[in-house]
Structure formats: structure tokens, C-alpha cells
Amino acid sequence: MGTLEERIVKSETRIFKAVFPSTTNHYDTLFGGTALHLMDEVAFICATRFSRKKVVTISTGQIDFKKAIPAGTLIELVAKVDSVGRTSCKIHVDIFMEQMYSELRETVVSGTFSFVAVDENKKPTPILDDLE
Numbered sequence: 628m629g630t631l632e633e634r635i636v637k638s639e640t641r642i643f644k645a646v647f648p649s650t651t652n653h654y655d656t657l658f659g660g661t662a663l664h665l666m667d668e669v670a671f672i673c674a675t676r677f678s679r680k681k682v683v684t685i686s687t688g689q690i691d692f693k694k695a696i697p698a699g700t701l702i703e704l705v706a707k708v709d710s711v712g713r714t715s716c717k718i719h720v721d722i723f724m725e726q727m728y729s730e731l732r733e734t735v736v737s738g739t740f741s742f743v744a745v746d747e748n749k750k751p752t753p754i755l756d757d758l759e
């Protein structure tokens with residue numbers, strides 16, 4: 628199964644999206660709720676790939692929207708395990724914005740999401756079984 632550090636590196640998860648008008652608000656920027664949805668999704672995938680167990684979201688940390696994300700840009704969501712407890716793990720998520728026709732790239736939104744591994748009775752269970 629690998630060491631803890633190897634599992635953290637292997638489970639880093641990335642999703643690219645084009646910011647099309649269907650995802651924007653009346654300011655023509657990415658709707659905040661859509662950004663949160665995508666962040667929770669990429670964090671969930673990361674926690675699942677890290678633990679290979681059923682996980683549920685238990686909380687979010689502070690989410691910082693540093694810059695608006697205009698329609699017609701590209702975004703990359705990057706999720707990485709930040710810390711690991713007995714039954715839970717905390718995932719850090721950054722959204723990077725890229726221009727379509729230049730190399731300009733910057734971090735625009737950051738936050739954390741915590742997940743708990745659950746067993747068949749939906750009770751907390753160890754997040755990892757077998758570390759080397």
C-alpha cells in the first residue's frame with residue numbers, strides 16, 4: 628500500500644474546467660456555489676483515492692475567494708491531503724485560474740474540507756488500515 632507520504636503524493640487529484648456561461652452569475656464570473664461544489668467534489672475524490680474507503684464530508688474550513696473568475700477562463704482544481712487523523716483526513720484545495728490564450732496562471736480560491744471514513748453502519752472507521 629506504500630508509506631503515508633507515498634499515498635499522499637499518489638492521491639493528489641486535479642480537475643480542469645472551462646468557465647462557460649452556464650456556470651457564471653450575473654457579474655459574468657464563476658458562481659461561488661459552483662466553485663464550492665467543484666471543490667467538495669475534487670476533495671472527495673482525493674480523500675477516496677487516499678483511503679480507498681467510503682468517506683463523508685464532516686466539515687469545511689475557511690474558504691477564501693481571493694479573485695473573481697471571469698467567464699472564458701480555464702480553472703484547475705488541485706486537492707491534496709493536508710493532515711491525517713485516526714478516522715478522518717483534511718484535504719486542501721486550490722483553484723488556479725489560467726487565461727486561455729496566455730500563460731498567465733494564479734491561485735484564486737483556497738480552502739479545506741474534512742472527511743471521515745465510515746463503515747457499513749455509517750460509523751467512523753480508521754481512515755487507513757495498512758501503512759508500511
Ligand SMILES: CC(=O)SCCNC(=O)CCNC(=O)[C@H](O)C(C)(C)COP(=O)(O)OP(=O)(O)OC[C@H]1O[C@@H](n2cnc3c(N)ncnc32)[C@H](O)[C@@H]1OP(=O)(O)O
Nearest residue numbers: 671682683684685686712713714715741743745749750751
Ligand atoms: C460525500 C458526501 O456527499 S457526504 C454528505 C455530507 N456529509 C454527511 O452526510 C455526513 C454526516 N455526518 C455523519 O454521518 C457523522 O457526523 C460522521 C459519521 C461523519 C461522524 O460521526 P461522529 O460520531 O460525529 O464522529 P466522531 O465524533 O467519532 O469523529 C470522527 C472524526 O471526525 C473528526 N471530526 C468531528 N467533528 C469534526 C469537525 N467539525 N471538523 C473536522 N473533523 C471533525 C473527529 O476529530 C474524528 O477524527 P479522528 O478520528 O481522525 O480524530
